[in-house]
Amino acid sequence: MEIASDRTDNILMISLKGRLDAFGASQLDEAAKKFIKDDDFFVVIDMGDVSYLSSGGIRILLAAEKALKKRGGGIHLCNVNSYPLKVLEMAGFAQVLSIYSTTEDAIKSCVALEAMRRAEKDWHRLPRYQKSGARFVVFESSAEEAVLKVVGNISNVLYARLTEGDVFLRRFSETEYSIGLGALGGSVQDCIHILGEMITIGGTMVWLPTDGNDTPDFLIPKRDTGEVMIYTGYNVALDGTFNDIIVVESEGDMGLTIGDLYTAIFEIARERRAGFRGLVSLAMQADVGEVYSSGVKISPIKQLAPENREMIMHKDNIDRWVDINAVPKYRGETMVSFGIGIDLMSELSSLDRDALNALFYLHPANVGNMKMLLHNHGVIFKHLPWKKNLNLDGELRRIVNKGEFVDMRHLLDNTRIVRAICGVSYISDIVFE
Amino acid sequence: MKGAQLELEIDAKLENLSVIADFIATVMRQIGTEKEVFEVQTAVDEACTNIIQHAYAGKGGVIGISCELQDNDIVITITDKGMPFDPGSVPPPDLEADLNHRGVGGLGVYLMRKLMDDVSYDFDAEKGNKLTMRKMLSGMRRES
Numbered sequence: 001m002e003i004a005s006d007r008t009d010n011i012l013m014i015s016l017k018g019r020l021d022a023f024g025a026s027q028l029d030e031a032a033k034k035f036i037k038d039d040d041f042f043v044v045i046d047m048g049d050v051s052y053l054s055s056g057g058i059r060i061l062l063a064a065e066k067a068l069k070k071r072g073g074g075i076h077l078c079n080v081n082s083y084p085l086k087v088l089e090m091a092g093f094a095q096v097l098s099i100y101s102t103t104e105d106a107i108k109s110c111v112a113l114e115a116m117r118r119a120e121k122d123w124h125r126l127p128r129y130q131k132s133g134a135r136f137v138v139f140e141s142s143a144e145e146a147v148l149k150v151v152g153n154i155s156n157v158l159y160a161r162l163t164e165g166d167v168f169l170r171r172f173s174e175t176e177y178s179i180g181l182g183a184l185g186g187s188v189q190d191c192i193h194i195l196g197e198m199i200t201i202g203g204t205m206v207w208l209p210t211d212g213n214d215t216p217d218f219l220i221p222k223r224d225t226g227e228v229m230i231y232t233g234y235n236v237a238l239d240g241t242f243n244d245i246i247v248v249e250s251e252g253d254m255g256l257t258i259g260d261l262y263t264a265i266f267e268i269a270r271e272r273r274a275g276f277r278g279l280v281s282l283a284m285q286a287d288v289g290e291v292y293s294s295g296v297k298i299s300p301i302k303q304l305a306p307e308n309r310e311m312i313m314h315k316d317n318i319d320r321w322v323d324i325n326a327v328p329k330y331r332g333e334t335m336v337s338f339g340i341g342i343d344l345m346s347e348l349s350s351l352d353r354d355a356l357n358a359l360f361y362l363h364p365a366n367v368g369n370m371k372m373l374l375h376n377h378g379v380i381f382k383h384l385p386w387k388k389n390l391n392l393d394g395e396l397r398r399i400v401n402k403g404e405f406v407d408m409r410h411l412l413d414n415t416r417i418v419r420a421i422c423g424v425s426y427i428s429d430i431v432f433e
Numbered sequence: 434m435k436g437a438q439l440e441l442e443i444d445a446k447l448e449n450l451s452v453i454a455d456f457i458a459t460v461m462r463q464i465g466t467e468k469e470v471f472e473v474q475t476a477v478d479e480a481c482t483n484i485i486q487h488a489y490a491g492k493g494g495v496i497g498i499s500c501e502l503q504d505n506d507i508v509i510t511i512t513d514k515g516m517p518f519d520p521g522s523v524p525p526p527d528l529e530a531d532l533n534h535r536g537v538g539g540l541g542v543y544l545m546r547k548l549m550d551d552v553s554y555d556f557d558a559e560k561g562n563k564l565t566m567r568k569m570l571s572g573m574r575r576e577s
Contacts, residue, residue: 019454022482023447052454052471054478055540062537069532083471090547091540092528402531 002049003031011110012040013103017049020084022056029060036064041073041117042110046103048079053087065097072117074098078106095401112141116245116390129268132260134250136268139390146240146425148281148340151433152233153358154375157181158311158366160300160321162195162233164188168433170235172228174203177283177338179377180235181300182207184217184228191231195299197410198232199377201283201338202396205230206379206408210299214323216408218379220400233300236340236359236375238281239431242423245390255289255418258411262374265424266343278346279356279427282376283338285395287386289416290328291335291378293409297323311365325409334384334403336396337411339376340427355430374413380406392423439463440499445485445513453481453498460500464507466570472548473507473568479541480511480520480564488515488562506550506569514561519554520545 001018014035018024036043045061047053065075078100080088088094100106119126119139129136151168155161167188182198183191184207198207205228208216219228246265250256256264262282269276298304298321300312308314312321342348342360344367356362360373367373381403389395441456443449454474461470477498484496497512526539546552551567 019451021447021450021454021478022486023450026447052474052478054450054475054482055537055544056482058540059537062532062535065532087475087544090544091537092526093535096532096535 001027003028005031005035008107009111011042011044011107011114012036013044013046013107015046015049019052020047020050020057020060021052021054025056025060028057029063032060032064036068041068041071042076042113043068043073044076044078044103044106044110046079047077047081047084050081050084053084055091058088058091058093061097062093073113076100076106076110078103113391116141120390127272129264131264131267132256133252134248134256134260134264136264137247138268138272139245139247140243141245141390142241142243144241144243145428146238146243146281147429147431148279148359148427149237149239149431149433150355150358151180151235154234155357155361155363157234157296157300158313158361159309160298160302160305160312162192162299162301164192167192167195167231167233168235170230170232170433172200172205172230176200176237177281178235178237179338179340179375180232181296182230182232182235183209184219184230188231192301193299195231195233195301197295197377197408198230198235199338199379199408200237201336201379202393202400204379204400208295208408210296218405218408238283238338238425240425242283242392243426244424245392246422246424247388247390247420248417248422249419250289250417253289253418255287255416257413258374258376258415258417259372259413261417261420261422262341262343262372265341265422266346266372269424269426270346273426275428276346276426277350277428278343278348279340279351279430280343281338281340281425281427283392283396283423284336284417284420285392285399286335286337286417286420287383288330288333288335288380289418291325291330291380291409291415292328292412293325293415294412295323295410297321324412330380330406332383333406334381334399335378335417336381336399337376337378339374339411341372341374343372345371352430355432358432359430376411377408378411378415379408382406386419389421392421395421440497442495442497445481445489445494445496445515447482447485450478450481453496454478456498457500461507464502464570469568469570473509476545476548476566476568477509477511479545480566483518483520483541484511484513484515484562488513488518490516506567509566511564511566512561517556518562519556520552520564521554
């Protein structure tokens with residue numbers, strides 16, 4: 001087997017050509033010892049010209065992964081051909097190893113993880129803030145532009161005005177962060193009566209069907225085949241990555257509310273980000289202080305709309321339409337959540353008004369005298385030990401895959417968290433899908 | 434090619450695994466189906482790797498491979514004179530374990546069993562190890 005090495009952005013890439021059988025594995029073992037230096041942590045292995053992989057080849061990939069992991073790194077495979085990929089899947093290694101479709105994606109991920117590794121080592125050098133009785137440590141993870149992709153319009157949900165024509169079909173993506181109102185099923189007709197609160201996060205999709213059972217449906221496709229389709233009447237997805245990873249640790253036992261958390265994030269953004277436009281998305285892993293939730297009980301479609309034509313949140317409608325959980329729940333459990341928040345104190349003129357309205361419904365009836373509008377969905381798992389680190393995407397995947405699923409809810413702003421790793425994206429634009 | 438039989442005798446060395454793979458590809462081509470060539474190559478490769486590394490413990494020896502078409506099945510018999518090695522004695526790998534508890538012990542045998550329809554083993558004090566693997570070839574058209 002031919003083995004070559006190269007460096008891009010100081011990330012070592014080992015390119016293989018030929019058969020990665022037990023013989024190829026022995027050659028790779030020799031070569032890897034030569035190529036991988038003591039200060040290499042994340043290494044890309046380009047499998048584009050590997051036509052064949054056996055358990056002997058897997059053995060050497062696993063050995064490299066374990067050795068690098070001990071230092072805090074790992075291998076990233078890319079361009080894996082169909083038969084080697086099939087062998088990895090059969091052997092149960094497709095979930096254990098990091099596999100990327102392109103060389104660029106693999107290198108990009110290595111660069112990001114390497115920056116996180118260094119920052120974790122120099123933790124005390126990261127900028128920190130004290131707000132709302134909590135400490136915020138900020139790590140700038142990416143300067144990439146972040147955009148929200150919107151389907152539908154929140155006012156159709158709030159006024160129960162959805163018709164079949166307002167229900168869109170979206171492909172589930174394993175890498176996407178999104179919230180909305182949706183359902184899984186065979187057709188629009190099957191789904192439209194059971195649309196409910198929905199979230200996609202960490203490679204999973206969870207939704208709360210409005211079928212009267214109040215039981216969320218938790219789905220992790222084994223492999224992202226692109227075949228899982230979601231019917232949705234309203235959906236907001238992050239197109240981009242986390243700009244900042246913010247680690248929050250509260251000083252008190254009860255923690256801080258999600259409202260406090262967003263307030264602090266907005267303040268930090270105004271201080272640090274000159275181009276801050278008043279809109280963020282927030283993905284997080286948190287230890288729960290207490291969860292307060294709400295959720296639609298009835299699919300908000302036109303034929304079921306309240307007779308008084310008021311919002312489903314209207315005092316005469318809310319009891320029938322919305323399940324408000326004012327009893328604190330899930331103290332000490334682990335939560336992963338995704339949501340969006342708009343800072344009504346910020347100058348919002350640089351964002352498209354119609355698009356903002358589709359996201360939040362900025363009508364006075366909805367805004368009142370509020371300083372911000374938030375929309376967050378959280379998935380609760382049995383408590384998993386807290387690990388302070390900056391690889392939020394990796395942590396979310398770990399929790400979703402290893403955690404014991406408990407519940408999924410639309411979070412009220414007074415939900416409290418004790419500590420959290422937050423992935424904040426500063427939204428520069430909103431686009432309709 | 435009904436009843437066709439093709440044989441290979443080769444030194445038990447890891448560098449010969451590619452020769453064995455080429456031999457299997459040639460056999461499959463002669464039989465008239467290449468649809469499952471990767472699957473059969475993998476099963477034979479894993480079996481021969483075990484022979485080289487375990488039965489002969491890297492000290493070398495000879496591996497005999499014979500292929501035969503029986504109806505729509507390819508039947509492959511692999512023989513060696515190394516230490517007795519029964520794949521049936523290998524416990525299945527834990528495919529769900531996390532990275533730290535992951536090994537590749539048993540993975541080769543697992544793949545052989547998964548890819549072939551039947552794997553059987555026989556040991557004879559004189560003739561040594563004999564492994565027989567059978568797989569129905571979907572790409573074969575039944576000869577009338």
